[in-house]
Amino acid sequence: MALIPFLVDVFQDPVFSIVSVLGAFGIGVFQGIILGRAILIRFPRLQNHVKTVSVSLFVLFLANAILSVPRFASPEKIDLSNVLQTGSPADIASLLFLLFGMNTGFLTVLAISVTIMTFVLLKFTQIHGVAKAFVFFFSVFILVLTGISRFTELTPSTFEVFLYFLYQLGITIGILLGSVRKISPKKLDLK
Numbered sequence: 537m538a539l540i541p542f543l544v545d546v547f548q549d550p551v552f553s554i555v556s557v558l559g560a561f562g563i564g565v566f567q568g569i570i571l572g573r574a575i576l577i578r579f580p581r582l583q584n585h586v587k588t589v590s591v592s593l594f595v596l597f598l599a600n601a602i603l604s605v606p607r608f609a610s611p612e613k614i615d616l617s618n619v620l621q622t623g624s625p626a627d628i629a630s631l632l633f634l635l636f637g638m639n640t641g642f643l644t645v646l647a648i649s650v651t652i653m654t655f656v657l658l659k660f661t662q663i664h665g666v667a668k669a670f671v672f673f674f675s676v677f678i679l680v681l682t683g684i685s686r687f688t689e690l691t692p693s694t695f696e697v698f699l700y701f702l703y704q705l706g707i708t709i710g711i712l713l714g715s716v717r718k719i720s721p722k723k724l725d726l727k
Contacts, residue, residue, distance in 0.1 A: 540696070547695050556699055564703040567671050568597070568710020574661035576715055583718045590715040597711050601704035608682060609697040678703070 546552050572593065576582055582589045663671060678700070685692055692700070 541690075544693065547693070553695070556695075557702060560699040561702040561706040563674055564706020564708075565710040565713070566706075567674055568707040568712075569714035570663060570667050570671055570710075571661075571707070572711045572714020572716075574663045574714075576718075578661040586716065586718050590712055593715055594708060594712040597704075597708040601701065601708050604704060605697065605701045608685065608700050609692060674703075 547556065572590070575593070576586070576589075681692075681696075681700075684690055
């Protein structure tokens with residue numbers, strides 16, 4: 537069953553499918569551009585090595601996109617009822633490792649770290665107003681969908697996984713576009 541069951545029939549409509557595909561990719565690109573620019577504004581010394589920084593961020597976020605899609609497509613389900621009934625320290629530790637994704641290897645931890653880094657960037661960069669609300673809303677929306685897929689029996693449909701991949705790919709391309717050019721300092725009007 538899909539994560540958003542009432543949209544399954546709507547996804548069958550070709551017009552809505554095209555709008556969804558373009559929307560997911562566009563939201564990702566726009567979010568990536570905002571984050572890329574915010575990184576350069578927050579850390580101005582990085583502008584001295586803008587090409588290296590933009591390629592490094594591109595590779596990091598591309599790795600995140602590639603590694604997070606399989607995790608989103610077939611999430612490992614978390615069942616709290618068994619752990620809460622037994623309450624043994626081993627079960628609780630196992631739950632914590634499962635919850636934070638530390639039981640699945642280095643690459644998954646890397647993907648989770650990039651996601652957490654996005655939230656940290658929101659806190660410490662100079663993103664204000666509508667741009668901050670935009671990035672925060674869609675980041676939390678994806679986090680909620682991921683949580684639903686891990687804590688319930690719902691599993692993303694193939695189309696939802698495809699939209700998620702396009703969103704992640706859009707962020708990756710947006711980070712590259714947002715961080716590839718130096719940001720010129722604002723000129724002061726001394727009149």
